[in-house]
Amino acid sequence: MADRNKLRAEAGACLGQSKPAGELVDCVSAHFPDVEVFRENDDLVIKGGHRFLIVRRAGPDSFRVSENVSVPSTNLVDGGGGATRTLAQLIDEIAVLAE
Known part of the structure; x- marks a missing residue:
């Protein structure tokens, strides 16, 4: 199981205040290797x-x-x-999808 707190911290640093959700591809892939993650324009697709x-x-x-x-x-x-969703809620939703 992924360390959600670590991912939240990394995702927050990766996104800053204005970067699009698609910037999370590498963070999500690293923490949830069993799901397929990709970017479509500025959106994150999992x-x-x-x-x-x-x-x-x-x-x-x-x-x-x-x-x-x-x-x-x-x-x-x-x-x-x-x-x-907030970032924390988004991470929780991704974790449920990855189970």
Whole structure:
């Protein structure tokens, strides 16, 4: 299991106040080697099994997250939808997907 506190610290340093969620590819990959992680434009896409999390940065500690089954799509976050998460909540959601 990944060390969530260590990942939160690394992710916060990696993102700073304004970098896009896609900058987290290396951090997430290092801590969750069993999931597929890639960047689509500025978004972070995480595949665990048949589920995808699409993550877009919405503010300094705010992310828009949508979960899709089978096919990754940014349509929901493109339209301003998806669930709002803090960085800590996002890390927890990624950890659940990786289980």
